[in-house]
Amino acid sequence: MESITGLILAKYNYWMYISLMMVGLYAMIAKNNLVKKIIGMNILQTAIILFYISIGAKKGATIPIIMHSEGHGHEAVHAVQYINPLPHVLMLTAIVVSVATLGVALALAIRLYARFGTLEEDEINDQVREAP
Amino acid sequence: MIWQVDLAILALVVICAIAAVTVRDLLGAGILFGAYSFMLCLLWAAMGAVDVAFTEASVGAGVSTVFFIAAVFRTTRRTKD
Numbered sequence A: 001m002e003s004i005t006g007l008i009l010a011k012y013n014y015w016m017y018i019s020l021m022m023v024g025l026y027a028m029i030a031k032n033n034l035v036k037k038i039i040g041m042n043i044l045q046t047a048i049i050l051f052y053i054s055i056g057a058k059k060g061a062t063i064p065i066i067m068h069s070e071g072h073g074h075e076a077v078h079a080v081q082y083i084n085p086l087p088h089v090l091m092l093t094a095i096v097v098s099v100a101t102l103g104v105a106l107a108l109a110i111r112l113y114a115r116f117g118t119l120e121e122d123e124i125n126d127q128v129r130e131a132p
Numbered sequence B: 001m002i003w004q005v006d007l008a009i010l011a012l013v014v015i016c017a018i019a020a021v022t023v024r025d026l027l028g029a030g031i032l033f034g035a036y037s038f039m040l041c042l043l044w045a046a047m048g049a050v051d052v053a054f055t056e057a058s059v060g061a062g063v064s065t066v067f068f069i070a071a072v073f074r075t076t077r078r079t080k081d
Helices: A002-010 A012-030 A034-056 A086-116 A121-130 B003-022 B026-046 B050-074
Strands: none
Touching: A002 A012, A012 A034, A012 B003, A034 A086, A034 B003, A034 B026, A034 B050, A086 A121, A086 B050, B003 B026, B026 B050
């Protein structure tokens, strides 16, 4: 019993990541407005980034820059002293990809507004069905 | 990683996310999304991912908010949900 509560409490980053992901998924599925759907998509992407950064974090470690600089002799590099930088580098790419996706999605939303005069998905669907 | 700071910023992140998807004004939703990105930037800095933090601050919070405001000005602020 103690181990289960410890498991829930010690990994709170992952629970927050799951709840953020569910908020984004809810906005993508249940919201009717296109801009709200795009915001939900971005929240989902940043939740995945939070998951990856949480993987790389370590207790009692510092940022991944080697502490002994030039002129201090040769010392062994202990990997346990540094946060794992590999997820950070992967997520830099993910941030840039997410802003590119956001730009394309908002451009498509602007074109849809110019064509149909609304951003609501059901009204756009009605207009598409009425037109031959 | 100080867990008090971490937990406080995580709570602010979730509150900003829920507010951004529930507010009934698209300009307000865009601004709240910018606040959400800044909270995430603080979280990355607290977790030691400083390179991700400044990329999120410039790209996620800056450029994304500008994109949202530009899109809202070219379309409409009104929303039904």
